[in-house]
Amino acid sequence: MPEFRNTFSGNPLDREAARRRDESWVTEQLDNPAAVFLPLRDLTFPMRSEGGGMRLAWSRLPEDADVERYPPLLLGTSDGVARFAIDAAAAPDRFALPDDASFMDLRAAAPVLDADDAGIAAQARAFLDWHQRHRFCAVCGDPTRHVQGGIFRKCTTCPAEHFPRTDPVVITVVIDPERDCCLLGRQASWPPGMFSALAGFIDHGESIEDAVRREVAEESGIHAVNVRYHSSQPWPFPSSLMIGCHADAGSSEINYDEWEMDDVRWFSRSEIEHSLRQPAAQLGQPGLPEGALSLPGPMAIAHTLITAWANGSV
Numbered sequence: 281m282p283e284f285r286n287t288f289s290g291n292p293l294d295r296e297a298a299r300r301r302d303e304s305w306v307t308e309q310l311d312n313p314a315a316v317f318l319p320l321r322d323l324t325f326p327m328r329s330e331g332g333g334m335r336l337a338w339s340r341l342p343e344d345a346d347v348e349r350y351p352p353l354l355l356g357t358s359d360g361v362a363r364f365a366i367d368a369a370a371a372p373d374r375f376a377l378p379d380d381a382s383f384m385d386l387r388a389a390a391p392v393l394d395a396d397d398a399g400i401a402a403q404a405r406a407f408l409d410w411h412q413r414h415r416f417c418a419v420c421g422d423p424t425r426h427v428q429g430g431i432f433r434k435c436t437t438c439p440a441e442h443f444p445r446t447d448p449v450v451i452t453v454v455i456d457p458e459r460d461c462c463l464l465g466r467q468a469s470w471p472p473g474m475f476s477a478l479a480g481f482i483d484h485g486e487s488i489e490d491a492v493r494r495e496v497a498e499e500s501g502i503h504a505v506n507v508r509y510h511s512s513q514p515w516p517f518p519s520s521l522m523i524g525c526h527a528d529a530g531s532s533e534i535n536y537d538e539w540e541m542d543d544v545r546w547f548s549r550s551e552i553e554h555s556l557r558q559p560a561a562q563l564g565q566p567g568l569p570e571g572a573l574s575l576p577g578p579m580a581i582a583h584t585l586i587t588a589w590a591n592g593s594v
């Protein structure tokens with residue numbers, strides 16, 4: 281099976297796991313005038329237009345930046361140049377950005393953001409958000425400090441070390457091969473007509489397959505069998521990993537949890553194909569004709585999973 285590159289995957293940076301263990305090397309990178317910085321303002325990113333799409337806008341570190349209060353996070357290196365993310369509050373309005381750069385929400389910009397930059401931004405967003413929310417030790421309550429360019433935090437009092445976490449989510453398209461249809465659901469908060477793959481967090485003590493079977497049963501009443509992995513997607517809102525799967529239906533009668541789901545239905549191949557033929561810009565957007573099926577746009581792994589089935593590749 282070919283490897284799919286979902287949006288936010290394929291970050292090209294070398295995360296420098298070995299060299300960053302040496303704190304003096306990290307300090308050298310910080311002091312190197314060639315190092316570049318990505319200032320995030322309330323977790324939005326400086327971006328500029330380029331060639332019909334968007335690119336991240338990097339900056340030098342202002343001399344008077346408050347790096348004690350807002351320590352730069354080492355994302356990694358590319359072509360020998362260290363790249364850091366930093367809270368823009370370290371030097372408000374003093375990062376030298378191109379005149380045409382503006383701060384943009386990552387989720388909104390992702391469909392037009394360069395693929396490599398989207399991967400870097402996913403790392404930066406999840407990384408900075410985690411550090412901002414873990415300034416105190418979960419064991420003793422005292423302050424923590426970041427080490428090795430931010431790869432983890434250490435308590436300033438007790439021996440506890442705290443590592444940035446990623447929360448795994450299973451997302452599944454269940455297929456009924458005999459009736460040639462697939463199972464999708466919707467939540468009440470979504471735009472009318474929008475349906476997507478069933479998804480949920482993996483619980484403690486569950487395998488991916490266990491979680492798929494449980495989530496599908498909880499959200500649809502369908503018995504999922506023959507679970508198989510397709511591809512995955514970092515989802516930095518705030519720090520998930522979407523694990524995309526297909527499964528076969530071992531039953532056909534839908535019985536969904538109305539507290540969790542607004543609707544769950546079987547869709548025929550022709551209904552899915554018809555919806556996928558809509559322009560990409562319209563997919564997942566409100567304003568479609570009454571009764572029209574709206575599917576997630578191409579930046580979502582759900583789109584990859586649904587399209588793979590519609591194309592007959594799974």
Ligand SMILES: [Zn+2]
Binds near residue numbers: 417419420436437440
């Ligand atoms: Zn502690």
